[in-house]
Amino acid sequence: MACRIAATMLFLHVFAAILLSQEPNPRASTGAALQDHDPAAPTFSPASSPAAPSTQPQTLPDAPQARTGSIIGTVTDITGGIVPDATVALAGPLPRDRRAVATNDKGFFEFTAVEPGTYHVVAGAKGFSNWTSPPIVLIPDKAVIVTGCKLKVAEAKTEIYVGYTSEQIATEQVKIAEKQRLFGFIPNFYVVYEPNPEPLTTKLKFRLALKVATDPVTFIGTGVVAGLEQAADHPNYVQGAKGYGERFGAVYADGVIDIMIGGAILPSLLRQDPRYFYQGTGTKKSRALHAMSSPFICKGDNGKSQPNYSSIGGDLATAGIATTYYPASNRNAGTVFSNFLIGTGERVAADLAQEFIVRRLTPSAKKQK
Numbered sequence: 001m002a003c004r005i006a007a008t009m010l011f012l013h014v015f016a017a018i019l020l021s022q023e024p025n026p027r028a029s030t031g032a033a034l035q036d037h038d039p040a041a042p043t044f045s046p047a048s049s050p051a052a053p054s055t056q057p058q059t060l061p062d063a064p065q066a067r068t069g070s071i072i073g074t075v076t077d078i079t080g081g082i083v084p085d086a087t088v089a090l091a092g093p094l095p096r097d098r099r100a101v102a103t104n105d106k107g108f109f110e111f112t113a114v115e116p117g118t119y120h121v122v123a124g125a126k127g128f129s130n131w132t133s134p135p136i137v138l139i140p141d142k143a144v145i146v147t148g149c150k151l152k153v154a155e156a157k158t159e160i161y162v163g164y165t166s167e168q169i170a171t172e173q174v175k176i177a178e179k180q181r182l183f184g185f186i187p188n189f190y191v192v193y194e195p196n197p198e199p200l201t202t203k204l205k206f207r208l209a210l211k212v213a214t215d216p217v218t219f220i221g222t223g224v225v226a227g228l229e230q231a232a233d234h235p236n237y238v239q240g241a242k243g244y245g246e247r248f249g250a251v252y253a254d255g256v257i258d259i260m261i262g263g264a265i266l267p268s269l270l271r272q273d274p275r276y277f278y279q280g281t282g283t284k285k286s287r288a289l290h291a292m293s294s295p296f297i298c299k300g301d302n303g304k305s306q307p308n309y310s311s312i313g314g315d316l317a318t319a320g321i322a323t324t325y326y327p328a329s330n331r332n333a334g335t336v337f338s339n340f341l342i343g344t345g346e347r348v349a350a351d352l353a354q355e356f357i358v359r360r361l362t363p364s365a366k367k368q369k
Contacts, residue, residue: 236330
């Protein structure tokens with residue numbers, strides 16, 4: 001009995017093995033199909049098969065980060081008080097390095113992520129002058145603290161416009177004229193080198209006249225002329241010391257009368273300028289005509305040309321009054337007329353000398369433009 005059961009089990013086992021051997025094998029059939037299609041095609045074992053592509057996302061390693069630094073500081077005034085809302089600018093070598101921040105309520109500022117390099121910090125605020133730092137060298141991973149950022153109060157600029165009156169300007173011009181001396185010592189006060197002089201006031205006209213009349217050189221010149229007249233025996237005074245004294249008095253009186261009447265009294269009454277106006281430019285002919293016409297044509301206080309009644313009247317008055325103290329033999333119309341012509345001729349010659357010679361011999365005049 002046992003033998004039959006064992007035989008039956010063996011039979012079932014063999015039968016099951018036969019059935020299993022008849023089921024198709026996918027790996028075997030695929031390989032067989034490939035071998036039937038292309039006998040030379042290689043076969044792959046699971047160990048040699050290429051791995052299937054992964055569907056998981058892949059990440060690249062992180063790029064190295066640039067190493068930067070920072071610049072910080074506090075803005076105060078010169079007394080140490082904080083300055084909030086001040087503008088602080090960072091100036092670097094490249095345009096991208098330039099930026100600006102405002103200080104907080106404690107005057108603090110900070111620039112972060114600043115690339116290494118050399119910078120300047122400029123701080124400013126309303127009412128203060130700008131402050132610029134010395135060069136700041138920033139290295140990677142470092143913070144630089146800016147010190148000494150102290151703002152000074154801006155200087156207030158006050159512009160004062162000073163206006164001068166015509167009289168004040170004329171007074172200064174007369175002061176300059178009073179320093180004009182031929183050869184450095186002979187008075188040369190009645191010539192104007194200023195192209196646009198101010199008109200003289202009555203006070204200034206008398207001031208110039210008295211300045212000439214009382215100048216020490218005037219007395220010396222009077223003595224020289226009196227000596228020449230003494231030698232020429234003219235006018236008809238006696239010789240000797242008495243005659244010299246009379247001639248000295250007559251010459252000085254002639255000069256004072258002429259300068260006071262022709263240079264101060266008549267110019268004040270007629271509103272004319274008694275000075276000679278130096279031309280200095282143009283042809284020699286035009287300059288000569290200007291000089292020779294000056295005794296007859298003058299400039300009025302209004303700046304316009306007009307007949308020179310002051311000069312002509314001064315010469316006539318001097319010639320006429322002189323007859324009151326000249327010797328009786330010289331008191332006649334001929335003497336008056338001849339003295340007038342002599343005085344006018346001397347004025348023409350003097351003005352020609354002023355135009356062409358005198359300025360070069362007057363040190364202070366040569367410095368004037």
